[in-house]
Amino acid sequence: MKKITKKVIWFTGLSGSGKSTLANSLISQLRKQKFSCILLDGDEVRSGLCADLAFSESDRIENIRRIAEMASLMIKQSDFVVVATISPNDFLRNKAKKIITGKLFNLIYLSTPFDVCVARDTKGLYKKAFEGKIKNFTGIGARFSPPKKYHLIIDTNQSKIKDSLSQILKMLNVD
Template sequence: MFTVEKERNITWHNTNVTKQHRQLLHGHKSPILWFTGLSGSGKSTIANLLEQNLHKYRKSTYLLDGDNIRHGLNSDLSFNSEDRKENIRRIGEVAKLFVDSGIITLVSFISPYKADRKIVRNLVQDKEFIEIYIKCPLDICEQRDPKGLYKRARKGEIKNFTGISSPYEKPEDPEIILETEKETKETAVDKIIKYLKEHQYI
């Protein structure tokens, strides 16, 4: 009944200012740069440095970080599999809005499930979703353990922890792979910027 009533009462309103108008105003395209990888792999560090560099180039950006989003929009979600899916669904819809606004959107989420990442990819047009796999071995992530989460997960203090008690499904065909065990954050950022220039996003 609720679904039927919603379909009857909600109508999509087209706007005269389009995504193309906004992109023209900003002077660049507006892809989603989706950073995925284990906790401690370097997602947030690289995304943050990349945004700083793009800002220097006078590009319009916004960084959506998984931990930050869980302080507000997704504060009601746990880390079980269903809530993880909802976590990604919500941020996917938010990122889609940013694409429409003409802004380069950096999304730093573990996003462990292939199916969820694919859903987000399918929300936007072809080539508007750039999957960036931050590849780093589990043992290296554990050695870094910047938040002390792996230690707590090993002790059983944190349930459903990706890589320990919950799976991480590696991307099969990401646009960019960054191996943070082998390369610096500066090199990683340079690779992303090179990709964006070569594919005429900026």
């Protein structure tokens, strides 16, 4: 097995950009290579540990803080922690980076266009937000600000899953 440096891989992007899809593919590939890894999916965390939070600014901060704290604990026992969460601005992403520590934190920005994300709406979230059923939904009622700094940028509308995964594995030096 290759000697690797432990890393937290933090996917950011709009809902529907492909964060969960790529995160699950990455976990699968890392496990095939016998690395220990854990996935923290923002949707799953929101339905459990963060079920008490809504989408206000203070709730978003607390949501990211909890996810980052979990990632920080888990990376001590694993080779990789993969996080898939919108984390809609640099303040939140930098907060996560500080909790995890910069040397472990690797940001991957999925720059998939808004209209593509809306068209993919497999969970019906954009539809509910357009109907006013979800307040402050990122991309509609709340802004998503692309990161100023990242380790890798991928437009999943232009890159197939296999190609995106290959880029990520190369970045992690496990290709």
